[in-house]
Amino acid sequence: MAKYxxxxxxxxxxxxxxDVPMEKWTPEExxxxxxxxxxxxxxxxxxxxxxxxxxxxxxxTWVRYDGEGRPPVTDGPFAETxxxxxxxxxxxxxxxxxxxxxxGELSAAPGAGGKPIHEWLELRxxxxxxxxxxxxxxxx
Amino acid sequence: xxxxxLRSLTPGVLAILVRRGADFAAAEDAxxxxxxxAVRVWPADPPRDAKGWLVTVAWHRFLDATRxxxxxxxxxxxxxxxxxxxxAPAVDDTLQLYFLCAHPSLTPASxxxxxxxxxGGLTTRQIAEAYLVPEATMAQRISRAKRTVSGVRxxxxxxxxxxxxxxxxxxxxxxxxxxxLAAEAIRLxxxxxxxxxxxxxxxxxxxxxxxxxxxxxxTASDGSLVPLAEQDRGRWDTALIAEGVGILQAALAxxxxxxxxxxxxxxxLHADAPTxxxxxxxxxxxxxxxxxxxxxxxxxxxxxxxxxxEADGPRAGLTALAALDASLPRHAAVxxxxxxxxxxxxxxxxxxxxxxxxxxxxxERDHLTRQAxxxxxxxxx
Numbered sequence: 001m002a003k004y005x006x007x008x009x010x011x012x013x014x015x016x017x018x019d020v021p022m023e024k025w026t027p028e029e030x031x032x033x034x035x036x037x038x039x040x041x042x043x044x045x046x047x048x049x050x051x052x053x054x055x056x057x058x059x060x061t062w063v064r065y066d067g068e069g070r071p072p073v074t075d076g077p078f079a080e081t082x083x084x085x086x087x088x089x090x091x092x093x094x095x096x097x098x099x100x101x102x103x104g105e106l107s108a109a110p111g112a113g114g115k116p117i118h119e120w121l122e123l124r125x126x127x128x129x130x131x132x133x134x135x136x137x138x139x140x
Numbered sequence: 141x142x143x144x145x146l147r148s149l150t151p152g153v154l155a156i157l158v159r160r161g162a163d164f165a166a167a168e169d170a171x172x173x174x175x176x177x178a179v180r181v182w183p184a185d186p187p188r189d190a191k192g193w194l195v196t197v198a199w200h201r202f203l204d205a206t207r208x209x210x211x212x213x214x215x216x217x218x219x220x221x222x223x224x225x226x227x228a229p230a231v232d233d234t235l236q237l238y239f240l241c242a243h244p245s246l247t248p249a250s251x252x253x254x255x256x257x258x259x260g261g262l263t264t265r266q267i268a269e270a271y272l273v274p275e276a277t278m279a280q281r282i283s284r285a286k287r288t289v290s291g292v293r294x295x296x297x298x299x300x301x302x303x304x305x306x307x308x309x310x311x312x313x314x315x316x317x318x319x320x321l322a323a324e325a326i327r328l329x330x331x332x333x334x335x336x337x338x339x340x341x342x343x344x345x346x347x348x349x350x351x352x353x354x355x356x357x358x359t360a361s362d363g364s365l366v367p368l369a370e371q372d373r374g375r376w377d378t379a380l381i382a383e384g385v386g387i388l389q390a391a392l393a394x395x396x397x398x399x400x401x402x403x404x405x406x407x408x409l410h411a412d413a414p415t416x417x418x419x420x421x422x423x424x425x426x427x428x429x430x431x432x433x434x435x436x437x438x439x440x441x442x443x444x445x446x447x448x449x450e451a452d453g454p455r456a457g458l459t460a461l462a463a464l465d466a467s468l469p470r471h472a473a474v475x476x477x478x479x480x481x482x483x484x485x486x487x488x489x490x491x492x493x494x495x496x497x498x499x500x501x502x503x504e505r506d507h508l509t510r511q512a513x514x515x516x517x518x519x520x521x
Binding site for chain 1: 489496498500509516
């Protein structure tokens with residue numbers, strides 16, 4: 001099994017195909033989208049592949065230590081260009097192919113007009129723990 | 141086996157151990173172990189005297205742990221004294237535990253965790269699940285909390301108001317897991333209100349019951365929020381409402397008003413209205429005026445603006461809102477609602493979208509986005 005992080009961006013990812021802000025959808029389209037996301041997570045829980053999912057608020061702050069006795073510097077000069085993560089889902093799956101398949105499914109969530117959003121999601125493998133068996137027979 | 145009954149015995153058992161001289165932290169550990177053993181043993185071999193059984197087992201666990209700690213001479217002395225059979229449980233023993241677990245030296249998160257474990261009898265795992273943190277983290281939080289209060293004398297009277305704030309937090313901020321924290325908060329507040337003669341304890345209990353009565357109607361089958369005005373009032377729990385109103389009336393009759401009684405009074409006025417249109421908003425505004433006088437809380441003023449908007453029209457509500465800081469949580473949502481009632485759908489839609497952007501949780505965000513979408517769809521037609 002391998003863990004993957006599925007990252008959803010508010011900003012910083014390329015624009016999706018079906019790029020309409022949610023408040024311009026109909027209420028029914030919003031409900032359909034929410035239902036799709038809930039069903040997706042529920043299905044992963046059932047299949048034993050769901051680890052965690054969280055959403056982040058759009059507002060955040062950058063902080064930096066700026067020396068003894070000085071207040072930390074916050075919200076740096078790049079506030080408008082920063083990559084904004086909207087949320088994540090962690091999955092634990094058998095293969096990279098399975099992770100790709102699930103990410104593709106999530107990206108197909110319905111949006112305006114009931115059509116898939118084709119949203120760009122970022123798929124990142126976790127760095128794993130070192131294996132117990134280190135003298136692998138494949139390497140002689 | 142009735143787990144609720146088992147847990148309701150927790151504070152009394154713990155108090156007896158502490159009265160016998162066990163220090164609080166060790167006694168609390170011993171009681172937890174006794175509870176776990178009860179869960180294992182009782183189904184096959186139920187005791188005749190459940191509380192007596194727990195006291196005996198917990199006391200022996202405490203002695204075992206203390207004997208193992210041979211370096212601690214003071215405790216060894218204690219072991220040699222054979223305790224007198226436990227006295228009839230005094231009501232104020234339980235009360236002292238509430239005070240200790242809500243001690244002002246504890247952070248709110250620590251006080252909540254300690255109360256749920258030592259008074260509520262929940263396991264560390266259940267508490268961790270409820271607050272979505274790892275069990276090891278919650279275990280540390282509880283053991284640090286126990287160390288913090290270890291020097292507090294058990295017989296010092298505490299401030300009921302600090303206990304009420306902790307119980308309010310439990311009611312309001314429980315998230316998930318196999319324990320219903322709202323129901324647990326009600327159980328603990330009921331126990332407290334029975335042990336202490338304090339109208340605000342009754343006020344908080346009434347407030348919880350009145351809110352709990354609406355719980356089933358508050359979410360739709362798809363998990364989305366249903367605002368008060370749109371709730372199916374037939375799904376409100378009339379028995380809980382009747383109980384809450386009765387408790388509140390008895391508390392108010394004592395003429396020692398406090399913020400929980402005032403909040404409960406507002407909840408009762410909502411519960412009393414057969415339809416949203418029949419809500420007595422004029423009286424609700426009066427209660428918000430009382431609350432403002434009692435707490436001077438800006439969030440109360442924000443809610444008051446909504447009530448004023450219903451009682452005297454949206455323009456009056458917007459005027460009340462104009463006096464408040466726009467950075468207040470949910471300010472944009474209130475402004476959106478009042479503008480919609482005032483017929484300015486474009487402004488309302490923009491403000492709903494802004495409010496969604498600032499929403500503190502997903503359910504609220506989805507709800508506010510839907511409101512914006514509803515108005516935008518209507519405007520486009």
